[in-house]
Amino acid sequence: MAVSGGRADHGLPCIFDHDDGKHVMRKSIPAVTKRKIAQESRSICPFCGEDDVSTGQFHHIKPVAEGGTNSLKNLIYLCANCHSKVTQGQISQSEVLRVKGMLAAGEHPHSHNSVASNVIHADFTGGTNKGVVANKVEKVEIKTTRKSVSINPPVGAIGSSLPHKNYVKHLIDRYHEFKKIEVRQESMKYPIFYQQIKKRHGAKWDMIPLQLFDELVMYIQSKIDKTKHGRVQKSRGKKNYSEFEEYLEKGIIRLTKRPRAPIL
Ligand SMILES: [Zn+2]
Numbered sequence: 001m002a003v004s005g006g007r008a009d010h011g012l013p014c015i016f017d018h019d020d021g022k023h024v025m026r027k028s029i030p031a032v033t034k035r036k037i038a039q040e041s042r043s044i045c046p047f048c049g050e051d052d053v054s055t056g057q058f059h060h061i062k063p064v065a066e067g068g069t070n071s072l073k074n075l076i077y078l079c080a081n082c083h084s085k086v087t088q089g090q091i092s093q094s095e096v097l098r099v100k101g102m103l104a105a106g107e108h109p110h111s112h113n114s115v116a117s118n119v120i121h122a123d124f125t126g127g128t129n130k131g132v133v134a135n136k137v138e139k140v141e142i143k144t145t146r147k148s149v150s151i152n153p154p155v156g157a158i159g160s161s162l163p164h165k166n167y168v169k170h171l172i173d174r175y176h177e178f179k180k181i182e183v184r185q186e187s188m189k190y191p192i193f194y195q196q197i198k199k200r201h202g203a204k205w206d207m208i209p210l211q212l213f214d215e216l217v218m219y220i221q222s223k224i225d226k227t228k229h230g231r232v233q234k235s236r237g238k239k240n241y242s243e244f245e246e247y248l249e250k251g252i253i254r255l256t257k258r259p260r261a262p263i264l
Pocket of ligand 1: 045046047048049050078079080081082083
């Protein structure tokens with residue numbers, strides 16, 4: 001690939017990443033990817049609302065030096081000013097991931113116009129669930145051959161934001177892992193905890209609104225701490241789980257679909 005002028009796509013002179021002492025060749029971001037990423041942000045900086053496209057840049061969420069790619073999931077459009085805030089750590093990685101999650105779900109912190117899209121919008125009433133389920137489903141996919149209906153979590157639900165969704169799933173798995181030590185394998189009833197969450201929050205865990213994320217997380221964490229194993233671990237001064245921020249920093253969030261070994 002030709003390297004011209006020593007400048008990368010975002011206009012900053014960093015065609016090489018020096019962070020880790022190694023020189024890593026950047027592959028320029030394909031035009032089609034740039035267009036899609038700019039569209040995702042409606043060409044408005046999602047951090048400050050800057051809409052002057054001449055300041056628009058592209059940020060690799062997982063740095064190229066650390067193996068970050070030019071995939072849609074790894075790129076975010078932002079203004080030059082916010083880009084330097086991100087690289088200097090004034091805007092945290094978890095904030096970047098949170099905002100990326102919103103954008104990927106069709107939401108924008110600084111623009112509330114609906115995006116033109118060809119996904120089907122359908123009203124969804126959550127049956128016995130009252131009020132807490134957002135009433136719009138982003139996409140309804142009906143596979144007639146298999147007679148199965150899959151409904152993507154609505155915009156604004158925990159399931160619509162990858163980092164939040166992965167973290168909650170991580171905690172639920174941790175709870176089951178600990179509970180399994182307490183009860184015999186064969187008497188382990190996985191649906192129970194999901195039902196408890198649903199009963200408490202009025203919706204299936206991934207349909208719970210993002211505003212209730214902290215509350216849900218605190219609830220699951222307290223359930224983990226209350227398991228026999230959780231109490232033992234705690235008494236030994238061991239942590240039962242990572243906090244959301246730590247979880248993000250550990251890079252457990254899979255920005256790509258490549259399978260990874262689970263990290264405690
Ligand atoms: Zn900005």
